[in-house]
Amino acid sequence: xxxxxxxxxxxxxxxxxxxxxxxxxxxxxxxxxxxxxxxxxxxxxxxxxxxxxxxxxxxxxxxxxxxxxxxxxxxxxxxxxxxxxxxxxxxxxxxxxxxxxxxxxxxxxxxxxxxxxxxxxxxxxxxxxxxxxxxxxxxxxxxxxxxxxxxxxxxxxxxxxxxxxxxxxxxxxxxxxxxxxxxxxxxxxxxxxxxxxxxxxxxxxxxxxxxxxxxxxxxxxxxxxxxxxxxxxxxxxxxxxxxxxxxxxxxxxxxxxxxxxxxxxxxxxxxxxxxxxxxx
Amino acid sequence: xxxxxxxxxxxxxxxxxxxxxxxxxxxxxxxxxxxxxxxxxxxxxxxxxxxxxxxxxxxxxxxxxxxxxxxxxxxxxxxxxxxxxxxxxxxxxxxxxxxxxxxxxxxxxxxxxxxxxxxxxxxxxxxxxxxxxxxxxxxxxxxxxxxxxxxxxxxxxxxxxxxxxxxxxxxxxxxxxxxxxxxxxxxxxxxxxxxxxxx
Numbered sequence: 001x002x003x004x005x006x007x008x009x010x011x012x013x014x015x016x017x018x019x020x021x022x023x024x025x026x027x028x029x030x031x032x033x034x035x036x037x038x039x040x041x042x043x044x045x046x047x048x049x050x051x052x053x054x055x056x057x058x059x060x061x062x063x064x065x066x067x068x069x070x071x072x073x074x075x076x077x078x079x080x081x082x083x084x085x086x087x088x089x090x091x092x093x094x095x096x097x098x099x100x101x102x103x104x105x106x107x108x109x110x111x112x113x114x115x116x117x118x119x120x121x122x123x124x125x126x127x128x129x130x131x132x133x134x135x136x137x138x139x140x141x142x143x144x145x146x147x148x149x150x151x152x153x154x155x156x157x158x159x160x161x162x163x164x165x166x167x168x169x170x171x172x173x174x175x176x177x178x179x180x181x182x183x184x185x186x187x188x189x190x191x192x193x194x195x196x197x198x199x200x201x202x203x204x205x206x207x208x209x210x211x212x213x214x215x216x217x218x219x220x221x222x223x224x225x226x227x228x229x230x231x232x233x234x235x236x237x238x239x240x241x242x243x244x245x246x247x248x249x250x251x252x253x254x255x256x257x258x259x260x261x262x263x264x265x266x267x268x269x270x271x272x273x274x275x276x277x278x279x280x
Numbered sequence: 281x282x283x284x285x286x287x288x289x290x291x292x293x294x295x296x297x298x299x300x301x302x303x304x305x306x307x308x309x310x311x312x313x314x315x316x317x318x319x320x321x322x323x324x325x326x327x328x329x330x331x332x333x334x335x336x337x338x339x340x341x342x343x344x345x346x347x348x349x350x351x352x353x354x355x356x357x358x359x360x361x362x363x364x365x366x367x368x369x370x371x372x373x374x375x376x377x378x379x380x381x382x383x384x385x386x387x388x389x390x391x392x393x394x395x396x397x398x399x400x401x402x403x404x405x406x407x408x409x410x411x412x413x414x415x416x417x418x419x420x421x422x423x424x425x426x427x428x429x430x431x432x433x434x435x436x437x438x439x440x441x442x443x444x445x446x447x448x449x450x451x452x453x454x455x456x457x458x459x460x461x462x463x464x465x466x467x468x469x470x471x472x473x474x475x476x477x478x479x
Contacts, residue, residue, distance in 0.1 A: 012456045018437055046470040047463055050412050051431040057320075057327030057336055065319055066312055069341050073308065073348055168355065176305040179298070224355050231297060 002030045007037045015044045096130050115157050116166040144181040145200040148174050152207035155225070159214040164222035167215070171228035175235055178204070182239040201236055208232055300360060304351040311351075315344055318361070322368050328432040329372035329413055330379075331406070343371045362443040365435060369428040369443075376417035408469060415465040416458075423458035426451060 007030045013019050014027050031038045114124045128147055135143050151174035158167035178201070208229055215225045296317070302310035322343050326336035346367050354363065416427055429440045437455070441448045463470050 009456070012459050013452050016437070016455070018452060043463055043470045044459065047459055047466070050408070050466075050470065051427075052434075054328040054409055054412070054431060057324045057333060060320070060323050060333065060337060062316060062319060065323075065337060065340070066315060068337075069315065069344055070308065070312070072341065072345055073311070074345075075306075169352070172301045172304060175298070175301050176307070179302065224357060227356060231294065234294065235298075 002026050004037060008040060011041050011044050015048055093134055096134060116154055116170060117163060141181055144177050148177040148204055149207060152211055156211045156214050159211055159225055164225050167225050168228055171232060175232055178235055201239060205236055296360060311348060318364055325368045325432045326372050329376055331410060339372055339375050343368045358442060365429060365433045366443045369425050369433055372432060373417060373424050373428050376413060415462050418465060419458055419461055423454055426454040427458040
């Protein structure tokens with residue numbers, strides 16, 4: 001037989017249905033013969049009833065809610081520039097030029113290869129942002145891919161230096177850039193550029209493998225880095241699949257980041273039931 | 281305990297992960313889509329805590345601003361929805377605490393949970409709900425945040441444990457402590473009614 005004190009300790013999880021069957025049975029046994037604890041259980045249930053009967057909100061329209069929220073959201077620098085009218089681009093170019101002059105002294109010391117743990121890294125980010133913003137639409141995609149490659153180089157270095165948080169930030173930035181490049185791939189202004197970019201995406205896969213290797217080489221490999229690499233690989237898969245569906249690949253001979261002598265389907269991590277059949 | 285309102289699956293949701301990463305990088309359109317998924321949930325939590333739509337919207341706005349600022353540090357190590365619940369619970373209880381002095385339990389001398397549709401009963405029920413909200417606001421922080429997730433967020437014990445990164449046993453212990461204090465604070469208001477006895 002349970003004591004009053006023990007029973008009272010368990011009344012709240014009992015009323016919330018959180019006790020195992022045998023524990024419930026013991027409480028039931030005590031309550032059946034104890035008016036005091038039964039009364040306390042009634043109070044616990046009354047309180048629960050009060051808590052669960054707090055009413056839900058009536059419907060609230062999303063559009064005005066978002067407009068109000070958007071007005072107070074802090075502005076954050078984004079690694080992409082939406083389409084800008086040419087005359088505005090001139091104005092922005094002038095403003096950027098002034099800014100560029102101001103940061104020139106600092107940037108002179110900032111090696112283009114500055115890593116995220118370098119104090120001059122923000123200068124490098126600023127330079128990259130300006131380069132991307134000022135690029136004409138048809139030249140933006142190669143820059144995006146170059147920046148994506150740079151993010152992976154950073155992630156690889158940070159993983160190797162046991163700085164997983166910085167590696168994760170670089171991987172997230174990588175995904176954003178690649179996502180933008182993918183949008184451009186679907187509507188290529190120049191088919192040749194699109195093909196070259198697509199090949200560059202393949203080379204990014206190799207970089208991703210390198211990041212994963214560096215991360216795995218550590219005794220305590222960072223799970224988030226691992227997941228981000230997997231997510232980035234999935235993203236590249238998706239881009240290639242969508243592109244393959246949209247248009248059959250045309251072979252273009254020329255300068256490519258990673259020449260691929262024979263076009264072949266990219267290996268998918270998804271299970272292939274037919275493999276088993278072939279082995280048999 | 282009822283589960284929270286329906287939202288698209290979060291765990292393993294690649295699209296959501298993409299929206300989060302893009303929002304963290306400053307893409308407001310991606311953030312708009314995240315807010316679209318969860319604004320109803322957050323407003324509900326805030327409304328249950330505060331009882332006024334306009335206030336709930338203001339607090340929900342604060343919640344999303346906090347989320348937007350904190351997204352770059354979000355590590356996907358727990359479902360986004362649980363993390364959002366935690367931010368929402370903290371924000372609404374803070375807001376409740378700031379408004380606490382308004383409430384008085386005077387005049388509420390009998391249980392009213394099972395009150396009918398009589399205007400007087402409805403008014404009394406609203407007062408009672410307000411008393412419950414502010415009793416929650418008066419709890420010590422670790423109790424308050426835990427019970428807020430149960431009462432306002434309608435999370436299960438297991439979901440609370442995940443949202444707060446604490447063991448299930450700690451959730452049980454905190455809810456135990458919180459409800460004991462609430463019963464003390466609410467006094468006769470939680471005397472058993474017939475409805476509660478059959479629950």
